[in-house]
Amino acid sequence: MKLNVIHANKSHKDFLIYANKVIDQVNDMNETNGLQLNIDKDYFCDNPKFQCLVAEADNKPVGMILYSYVYWASDGEVLWISQMYIEPAYRKQGVFFKLVSKLREENKDTKIASCATGEENERMQKILKYYGGVEMKNLKFYYKKM
Numbered sequence: 001m002k003l004n005v006i007h008a009n010k011s012h013k014d015f016l017i018y019a020n021k022v023i024d025q026v027n028d029m030n031e032t033n034g035l036q037l038n039i040d041k042d043y044f045c046d047n048p049k050f051q052c053l054v055a056e057a058d059n060k061p062v063g064m065i066l067y068s069y070v071y072w073a074s075d076g077e078v079l080w081i082s083q084m085y086i087e088p089a090y091r092k093q094g095v096f097f098k099l100v101s102k103l104r105e106e107n108k109d110t111k112i113a114s115c116a117t118g119e120e121n122e123r124m125q126k127i128l129k130y131y132g133g134v135e136m137k138n139l140k141f142y143y144k145k146m
């Protein structure tokens with residue numbers, strides 16, 4: 001399998017929307033059409049609000065990492081991983097490793113990467129722990145639509 005990791009382009013749009021919906025289902029979240037409605041103005045634009053790496057196997061998208069940057073007063077700039085997804089048929093074939101390697105390569109000066117996952121998403125929790133992720137048991141994440 002020839003694997004290539006690149007920044008997402010418009011040919012990946014349907015795959016990104018599909019992956020977002022799968023992630024929402026796995027994390028038992030209410031599905032929204034937010035990414036589908038906003039992807040053009042938020043990513044495929046002159047000033048993107050996030051970044052996205054896509055793994056392609058034989059020119060077909062099979063995995064992605066969607067991320068942006070936030071600032072934590074105690075730590076400085078933090079790479080916030082919003083979503084990660086690998087097609088089931090391509091799991092355990094090094095796709096995730098290639099995506100993470102490319103992410104690290106492009107963010108050498110970043111000291112902290114952070115993400116959240118649904119309590120039900122045990123697969124992702126195992127992966128995050130395998131890569132050295134530490135669960136922050138004393139923090140709860142909240143959000144409010146504005």
